Amino acid sequence: MADLRILRVPHSTNVDRIALAAGHKALEVDWVDVDPDDRRVVREASGQDLVPVLLADDEVVIDSPRILAWIEARFPEPSLWPSDPGDAALADVFCHRFNEVWKGPPNRLAALLGPVDFDHGRLSGSEARAVGDDTQRLRRWLDRFEERLDGLEHLGGDGFGICDVTAHPFLRFGAHAPEPGDEDPFHRVLHELGAFDDASHPRLTAWVARVDARPRA
Ligand SMILES: N[C@@H](CCC(=O)N[C@@H](CS)C(=O)NCC(=O)O)C(=O)O
Structure with missing residues (x-):
């Protein structure tokens, strides 16, 4: 079974x-x-x-x-959370915060920009401002993740863990286009407005590749 x-x-x-x-x-x-x-x-x-x-x-x-x-x-082993309780608590804070900053703005952008094409021209003034603000927010967070990975291989610190599991499925769209058949506008927002590469965010790009290579069930 x-x-x-x-x-x-x-x-x-x-x-x-x-x-x-x-x-x-x-x-x-x-x-x-x-x-x-x-x-x-x-x-x-x-x-x-x-x-x-x-x-x-x-x-x-x-x-x-x-x-x-x-x-x-x-199934506690191998663990996804750090063994030190303080570090485990910090990992939880990271994951909670990640869910707020990396789900909220892109979902709002996807709702405003629509499922078919990103037609900025049809937005009202206040919608266009909201799109600009949220896009800037996304870009700022990419820089924060890049800073976090300075000297670290994984977002939680030592070894692969819950922070990587929580963030990678979302952040990877910044480095890769959605797969063929994936028409989710949320993923397109992450790819087109949250894009990064080796030149702009080298540590984040290397981290995406590192986690891409991990086993998945
Ligand atoms: N907070 C939930 C959110 C789950 C969620 O949004 N799932 C998406 C797929 S990633 C879904 O089922 N969306 C329904 C839809 O798109 O109609 C979680 O973290 O599991």
């Missing part, structure tokens, strides 16, 4: 977090593929529409941070 059973849709950043964490722990995952346009299975199992959803014998867990904590508690 597989170690985990997870509902997923294609191209999901939050699902990719689970794939990275399970890969780190060499867990076997029974992936249940859900049609993104028909979420009845997700709703029936969990009472809401978002993936990932973890189905365990005795419980159903939603929300990637909670699923990651569940996996760590059930």
